[in-house]
Amino acid sequence: MRKSIIGDAAIEVIAAEGMRGLTHRAVDRFAGLPSGSTSYYARTRAALLELAISRMVELDEVTIEPRPGKLAEYVAEFAYAAITRGRTRMLARYEFALEATRRPELREAYDRGGLVIRRRCAEVLADRGSTEPERHARVLVAWLDGTIFDALAGTGSLRPPGLAELTRDAGEVLAGLGVAG
CATH class of the missing domain: 1.10.10.60 (Homeodomain-like)
Structure with missing residues (x-):
């Protein structure tokens, strides 16, 4: 505790x-x-x-359990939550990402957390019909990372996307991957 x-x-x-x-x-x-x-x-x-890294991974594991329904809505809600109520954790994650590029002792712990998320994402995508779940997970996570970073620290922070926009965008990304959204 x-x-x-x-x-x-x-x-x-x-x-x-x-x-x-x-x-x-x-x-x-x-x-x-x-x-x-x-x-x-x-x-x-x-x-x-x-x-701190272990705690972030622990918190992430709680948030990556999609429920039945539209995957695009879940992905959008995940991104929206990261931009809004998860803002603090995401900003800390970006600090860790940069620090891990300079400190090898952090790289392993940082990557361990990222791999948990990617593996879980690949499992979900495989369940939804992905023919290349690991590659598609990399693409989806990259879209999420870019979208969230832009909304928090990039020029997109001037007008962060809302839930409806994120849902539409996630649907387009999933459709491009040939995954049922």
Whole structure:
């Protein structure tokens, strides 16, 4: 329980202040924990980063369970949630992505989380008739990543897409892949 609180607070600090703002003290303060609490669970900065990445993966696993119905609507709702109520986690994810390009010790943990999402996406696409689920998952995840990034940090942040637009776009992407949307 305490590790989840620390992981959530670390994600919030990274999103708000970037990687340079991530300190044990900042996480304690953000989580409302006594000074030294974060250090007890994550002795080093690397351990704190690993804890935050693990928490993001844990949270992602909860959100990637599509329900029966139109896949395009689910994909659009996933993107919309990432742009709106999941904004903080996505901003932290982009910070991690950049940091992982410079720090090999983070690359493995970051990629592990991304592979979970890609595998689950490939499974869903295979269930929906994809003839090349791994390749199609890569394309769909790339569309999601690009759309979400543009809406949060790119020029698209001036007018982020709404749910209806995302649903239409996701349907077009899935149709282009030959997958039942």
